[in-house]
Amino acid sequence: MTALPSSPRATEGIVAQGLTKTFRTSVRRPGFGGALRSLVDPLRVEKTAVQKVSFSVGPGQLLALLGPNGAGKSTTIKMLTGILTPTSGEARVAGVVPYRERERNARNIGAVFGQRTQLWWDLPVRESFTVLRDIYGVPEDAHRSRLAEFDRLLELSEFWDTRVRHLSLGQRVRSDLAAALLHDPPIVFLDEPTIGMDVVVKEQVRTFLRHQVEQRGRTVLLTTHDMTEVARLAERVVLINHGRVVLDGPLEEIRRRFGSTWQIHATLDHPGLDAARLPPGVRVVRQDGPRTVFGPDGSAPPTMHQALRLVVERYRVADLALEENDLEDVMRAAYLRHDSAEAGDSAEAGGGAAEGGAAGGSDGGGAAQASARQGVR
Numbered sequence: 056m057t058a059l060p061s062s063p064r065a066t067e068g069i070v071a072q073g074l075t076k077t078f079r080t081s082v083r084r085p086g087f088g089g090a091l092r093s094l095v096d097p098l099r100v101e102k103t104a105v106q107k108v109s110f111s112v113g114p115g116q117l118l119a120l121l122g123p124n125g126a127g128k129s130t131t132i133k134m135l136t137g138i139l140t141p142t143s144g145e146a147r148v149a150g151v152v153p154y155r156e157r158e159r160n161a162r163n164i165g166a167v168f169g170q171r172t173q174l175w176w177d178l179p180v181r182e183s184f185t186v187l188r189d190i191y192g193v194p195e196d197a198h199r200s201r202l203a204e205f206d207r208l209l210e211l212s213e214f215w216d217t218r219v220r221h222l223s224l225g226q227r228v229r230s231d232l233a234a235a236l237l238h239d240p241p242i243v244f245l246d247e248p249t250i251g252m253d254v255v256v257k258e259q260v261r262t263f264l265r266h267q268v269e270q271r272g273r274t275v276l277l278t279t280h281d282m283t284e285v286a287r288l289a290e291r292v293v294l295i296n297h298g299r300v301v302l303d304g305p306l307e308e309i310r311r312r313f314g315s316t317w318q319i320h321a322t323l324d325h326p327g328l329d330a331a332r333l334p335p336g337v338r339v340v341r342q343d344g345p346r347t348v349f350g351p352d353g354s355a356p357p358t359m360h361q362a363l364r365l366v367v368e369r370y371r372v373a374d375l376a377l378e379e380n381d382l383e384d385v386m387r388a389a390y391l392r393h394d395s396a397e398a399g400d401s402a403e404a405g406g407g408a409a410e411g412g413a414a415g416g417s418d419g420g421g422a423a424q425a426s427a428r429q430g431v432r
């Protein structure tokens with residue numbers, strides 16, 4: 056196991072070093088006989104949900120941990136919040152190993168799991184806040200001023216005398232956010248906090264989170280499938296797929312690498328197209344008379360702006376329209392690129408570096424992850 060860096064900066068934020076979690080579960084054998092047999096002789100299977108995951112979030116930073124369903128995001132967060140103990144690797148959160156010192160860790164962190172509440176179902180929200188105040192020993196005046204701040208940002212007083220079970224989803228998650236921060240933790244974990252909310256409430260929550268990072272200096276690790284959220288909140292993202300970190304870098308860099316799924320719709324000033332003059336990394340997607348759609352080709356296509364310049368230099372163009380895919384498409388491209396690179400790797404029995412250094416090899420080693428990270432920096 057590699058020792059964690061001990062610089063104050065790193066230990067104050069979040070550090071994951073080679074985190075791995077393997078679940079052992081029992082599965083039912085098929086058929087009636089199989090089910091009976093499973094009762095006396097359960098069939099055990101292992102599932103490695105997270106494999107050698109390493110990243111860090113500096114104090115006062117917000118990092119979005121992204122990945123498709125089942126990628127291992129929640130499992131990673133559960134290890135960092137002390138809910139799960141890793142099978143191997145290590146984590147440190149505000150200088151504390153979360154699964155070893157759960158109580159100390161709980162004082163340093165706030166956590167919101169969008170799908171669950173930590174509030175008491177039968178208590179009015181404000182009473183839940185009072186219970187939390189007593190649990191964490193928050194002084195009365197600090198509690199009052201924090202509640203006033205959260206009410207200003209999240210408009211809680213409209214419903215804080217309502218029992219939690221009667222709240223709408225948006226009201227419940229706003230209450231959960233306040234509850235998670237009432238003891239003023241420096242570190243905040245948010246697992247899909249705005250799932251299922253309407254756009255107005257989502258925007259309110261995002262403004263609240265920005266305030267917590269920019270004005271309060273909190274360190275935030277966020278998982279979400281909402282790319283608007285990522286674009287609004289995160290400067291840096293870690294992309295995880297099949298339990299492994301495949302990209303770690305500034306959002307802009309990832310956009311540049313995987314956002315090249317642009318299209319240039321050109322109406323040419325001449326019939327037909329001289330294919331020999333096609334710029335490298337550019338292909339013809341469609342052609343209908345003088346109307347031609349250009350798109351990226353190969354592993355290192357030019358950016359839309361470079362391609363535009365090249366197309367205009369090489370062809371006489373009467374009319375132009377551009378189409379650049381949004382962040383959702385960028386992320387889809389990043390996931391797919393990794394999936395196909397992985398399939399290629401396993402077909403070659405684990406050989407070779409992945410295309411463009413964008414993905415880890417199927418040996419899953421730290422070196423593969425490191426090269427992926429370097430790839431986007």
Ligand SMILES: Nc1ncnc2c1ncn2[C@@H]1O[C@H](COP(=O)(O)OP(=O)(O)OP(=O)(O)O)[C@@H](O)[C@H]1O
Pocket residue numbers: 078079080102103104122123124125126127128129130131
């Ligand atoms: N307690 C458990 N026992 C067995 N397998 C588990 C357990 N928890 C998670 N897994 C498996 O680990 C993998 C990663 O799950 P995880 O919930 O971390 O994914 P996720 O990235 O958060 O997905 P989503 O975006 O759908 O929430 C999945 O294949 C899941 O089925």
